[in-house]
Amino acid sequence: MSLRYGLLGFLAERPASxxxxxxxxxxxxxxxxxxxxxxxxxxxxxxxxxxxxxxxMGPRGRKVxxxxxxxxxxxxxxxxSEPIDHALRIESVYRSAFLWLMEPQDQQKxxxxxxxxxxxxxxxxxxxxxxxxxxxxxxxxxxxxxxxxVEAGARVYTALAEWALWAxxxxxx
Amino acid sequence: MSLRYGLLGFLAERPASxxxxxxxxxxxxxxxxxxxxxxxxxxxxxxxxxxxxxxxMGPRGRKVxxxxxxxxxxxxxxxxSEPIDHALRIESVYRSAFLWLMEPQDQQKxxxxxxxxxxxxxxxxxxxxxxxxxxxxxxxxxxxxxxxxVEAGARVYTALAEWALWAxxxxxx
DNA sequence: ACGGGCATGTAAGCGGTTACATGATTCG
DNA sequence: CGAATCATGTAACCGCTTACATGCCCGT
Numbered sequence: 001m002s003l004r005y006g007l008l009g010f011l012a013e014r015p016a017s018x019x020x021x022x023x024x025x026x027x028x029x030x031x032x033x034x035x036x037x038x039x040x041x042x043x044x045x046x047x048x049x050x051x052x053x054x055x056x057m058g059p060r061g062r063k064v065x066x067x068x069x070x071x072x073x074x075x076x077x078x079x080x081s082e083p084i085d086h087a088l089r090i091e092s093v094y095r096s097a098f099l100w101l102m103e104p105q106d107q108q109k110x111x112x113x114x115x116x117x118x119x120x121x122x123x124x125x126x127x128x129x130x131x132x133x134x135x136x137x138x139x140x141x142x143x144x145x146x147x148x149x150v151e152a153g154a155r156v157y158t159a160l161a162e163w164a165l166w167a168x169x170x171x172x173x
Numbered sequence: 174m175s176l177r178y179g180l181l182g183f184l185a186e187r188p189a190s191x192x193x194x195x196x197x198x199x200x201x202x203x204x205x206x207x208x209x210x211x212x213x214x215x216x217x218x219x220x221x222x223x224x225x226x227x228x229x230m231g232p233r234g235r236k237v238x239x240x241x242x243x244x245x246x247x248x249x250x251x252x253x254s255e256p257i258d259h260a261l262r263i264e265s266v267y268r269s270a271f272l273w274l275m276e277p278q279d280q281q282k283x284x285x286x287x288x289x290x291x292x293x294x295x296x297x298x299x300x301x302x303x304x305x306x307x308x309x310x311x312x313x314x315x316x317x318x319x320x321x322x323v324e325a326g327a328r329v330y331t332a333l334a335e336w337a338l339w340a341x342x343x344x345x346x
Numbered sequence: 347a348c349g350g351g352c353a354t355g356t357a358a359g360c361g362g363t364t365a366c367a368t369g370a371t372t373c374g
Numbered sequence: 375c376g377a378a379t380c381a382t383g384t385a386a387c388c389g390c391t392t393a394c395a396t397g398c399c400c401g402t
Binding site for chain 4: 022058060062
């Protein structure tokens with residue numbers, strides 16, 4: 001799951017700094033986890049490869065990058081040609097295979113807290129989606145794509161919340 | 174998402190070889206992706222740390238490991254104390270944020286093939302679940318845990334399939 | 347006898363995290 | 375003036391993937 005092309009993808013929307021992009025990934029937890037050192041490292045590599053360039057310097061050494069034509073071509077090519085990694089890596093599900101190694105009360109506690117977490121996340125993404133739907137710019141293609149991504153968050157988290165509830169009913173009978 | 178404790182978890186069920194465990198991860202794609210070199214490397218580390226030990230040698234250099242009391246304690250402690258990584262890393266969802274960078278016909282093709290893939294996976298896990306439900310040993314705690322894991326696969330893949338369908342309806346209007 | 351699957355490994359390299367490090371600016 | 379936040383980086387390390395490597399056993 002290439003960070004490289006994710007950075008290019010965001011910069012295709014509009015120029016931004018490493019800091020901006022870090023915030024963005026933080027706000028959209030469905031995307032993937034990213035740490036800031038990795039972002040800055042990758043931005044420097046992308047600049048060296050001429051796929052992005054510094055557009056503007058801001059206060060505090062802020063570097064606003066913009067994508068180059070080469071960079072834009074690179075993301076598009078990634079989307080078109082690079083095979084998709086379909087692996088799921090959901091630790092909560094992974095751990096569920098070992099539920100039998102827990103004490104019964106710990107199983108219940110585990111599933112309860114997972115359900116609570118997933119429910120909260122689902123709500124968050126549903127709210128996020130509702131906001132986007134009310135927004136005036138909802139026909140702009142970028143907003144539409146993001147709306148679709150947010151919908152995935154809402155649906156996956158909802159499914160996981162319902163799964164945890166179902167699992168609770170399975171274990172205590 | 175620790176492989177280390179996943180190996181211990183499987184060996185807590187019954188003795189097994191690296192090869193056995195590799196097959197097992199392959200069959201349960203919801204768990205997490207694993208490559209065989211990593212498994213063999215980690216098994217050797219676990220043996221050095223006395224959390225597992227060679228139980229039996231089979232044909233072709235087959236090494237069947239069994240968990241030690243220390244190892245069993247270690248998995249249980251992991252389950253009880255180690256914080257869960259709640260990050261989602263679904264590349265299909267990740268890419269959806271950049272749908273707007275694709276040609277309209279490529280968007281449709283992308284969402285169609287993703288929907289097909291997720292639908293197939295959902296079916297696979299639903300079948301898997303049905304088999305487990307018919308099984309005589311369904312009240313054994315290990316089988317019950319695995320049944321819960323399989324249910325997660327069925328539900329998450331179903332949610333993703335429905336999401337992809339929904340997304341298709343969003344893009345072509 | 348030979349092909350396919352069983353079975354385990356090593357080595358290079360990369361992507362990623364964590365800890366460390368530094369300093370500027372803004373706001374109250 | 376001090377705290378919080380903005381802002382970017384370096385270094386060490388580890389987990390993981392990919393490619394390479396080797397050989398045995400079983401069924402036909």
